[in-house]
Amino acid sequence: MIPIECYFVLSALLFFIGVYGFVTRRNLIAMLISVELVLNAVDINFAAINRLLYPDGMEGMFMTLFVIGVAAAESAVAIAIIINVYRNFRSDSVDSIKNMKW
């Protein structure tokens, strides 16, 4: 039997790797990929807590399912925005969007 701390440490590692990518990357798609890593870390936590601490309930599992659905929709909309940004600014780095700074 795997102690639940292993899952927590794994998901903490994944989460902060995602945070590191989000902070350092300047490309919009790379930042989106980092956000997906963060979401996956949270999903691992939900599933592990549900299974190992409260095996009778199903809340964590359904939360993970809904997070997967929302993440898919979110990344589709984000990709649409990125393509539009590229079409308007001819660049895909976050620094190119100066209009939103005002």
Add this chain to the structure above:
Amino acid sequence: MGNMIMFTILAAVIVISALLCVTTKRIMRAATYMLFVLLGVSGIYFLLDYTFLGAAQIAVYAGGVTMILVFAIQLVSKRSLQGMEERVKASKMITGALAALAGLVVVSLILLKTGFITQEISNTELPMKEIGMSLVGSGKYQYVLPFEFISVFLLACIIGGLVIARKEEKQ
């Protein structure tokens, strides 16, 4: 014992792929490494006996989201993304690494200090019938309302994505 070995392999795959994903310079490789991370996470779900969850993860994430990302990378530009080399400043890299390390240390210490009472679980997977009944049931501990919310949300996202991504008409 077997579970522990599987968990170690999966954790190694996830962490190494994630590290490569955020440090690689090429955006296409980052997407590929993300695919490995997603498959590893679905393996974790299989290990926890959430078979349906693992299947959903593979179908939606590894199948859908990665495909969308690859298409976007191919669509966006010839010069800037395919085979793009992204340069990251060393100072920014160090700052980001320090912030991430600090957060990781704090969270890990808190998690390891807290004593969790784990219950011994039998290695039986959740029956699919039970999942389906509580996904669309409207009683206590059943989830038809968030399910419907998700469907409306997906519809809104489809419409929003179409509106954002469509070509502007020339006046």
